[in-house]
Amino acid sequence: MMTHCDLEQNPLLILGDGRVGSHFKAYLTQRSLPWIGWTRKEGISSLQSKSELSSMIFMAVSDPAIPELCAHLPANKLKIHFSGRLNLPEVLALHPLMNFGSETLSKDFYDQIPLVMDQALMALPWIQELPNPKATLPPEKRALYHGLCHLAGNFPKLIWEEISEVFESELKLPRKFLEPILTEVLHQVTEDRTDLSSGPFGRKDLKAIYCHRQELEKFPRLLATYNHFYDSFNQRTAK
Numbered sequence: 154m155m156t157h158c159d160l161e162q163n164p165l166l167i168l169g170d171g172r173v174g175s176h177f178k179a180y181l182t183q184r185s186l187p188w189i190g191w192t193r194k195e196g197i198s199s200l201q202s203k204s205e206l207s208s209m210i211f212m213a214v215s216d217p218a219i220p221e222l223c224a225h226l227p228a229n230k231l232k233i234h235f236s237g238r239l240n241l242p243e244v245l246a247l248h249p250l251m252n253f254g255s256e257t258l259s260k261d262f263y264d265q266i267p268l269v270m271d272q273a274l275m276a277l278p279w280i281q282e283l284p285n286p287k288a289t290l291p292p293e294k295r296a297l298y299h300g301l302c303h304l305a306g307n308f309p310k311l312i313w314e315e316i317s318e319v320f321e322s323e324l325k326l327p328r329k330f331l332e333p334i335l336t337e338v339l340h341q342v343t344e345d346r347t348d349l350s351s352g353p354f355g356r357k358d359l360k361a362i363y364c365h366r367q368e369l370e371k372f373p374r375l376l377a378t379y380n381h382f383y384d385s386f387n388q389r390t391a392k
Contacts, residue, residue, distance in 0.1 A: 167213065168191050179258070204227055209232070212234040233245050237295065246274075247269075315378075
């Protein structure tokens with residue numbers, strides 16, 4: 154079993170240079186753990202040479218590239234991918250539940266990111282030493298898990314971007330005006346378990362809902378989102 158001390162003596166090999174890979178490299182650097190990187194432009198021979206030097210291999214690449222690259226890696230090396238969805242018998246899954254941006258984060262922030270992983274990883278000493286919240290997930294639940302992560306992380310960004318654009322183009326209001334309400338909504342979701350009785354939907358203010366729909370006809374994507382959420386709200390509150 155590899156310990157944290159072992160990791161300090163043998164470099165980790167990180168495949169890929171996308172956002173997840175960049176953040177993982179920053180995290181390792183903050184913890185003074187040695188790593189070496191590989192990108193596809195270096196070629197397969199470089200991958201094979203570097204894999205022989207490493208203690209374990211982290212595959213921060215696209216899902217389709219993972220099985221392809223596995224064919225060129227030593228069978229006796231521990232291989233870990235960061236995909237939230239993929240199930241491969243020869244590669245263990247370690248998914249950081251986070252929507253990563255382009256900027257490096259602080260060590261304290263990285264330490265708060267939940268890690269969702271295969272059961273086999275949870276028993277490893279170096280995993281147990283990490284301060285992050287941890288949980289295991291059965292392989293058959295990974296597709297559902299990844300779909301929910303996609304809904305939680307990407308859909309709100311799309312909605313807020315659409316709203317911000319209309320704020321600027323139609324209302325001539327700066328998008329920064331939306332920051333306080335966005336912060337408070339996030340607080341309510343995480344701390345207050347959002348009260349669904351507020352707003353026109355909760356108050357059943359049909360006149361306001363009608364007016365909203367009339368104005369949103371100029372913005373078909375937002376209108377479709379509005380109508381879908383209205384239907385979902387009614388189904389949820391009818392239970």
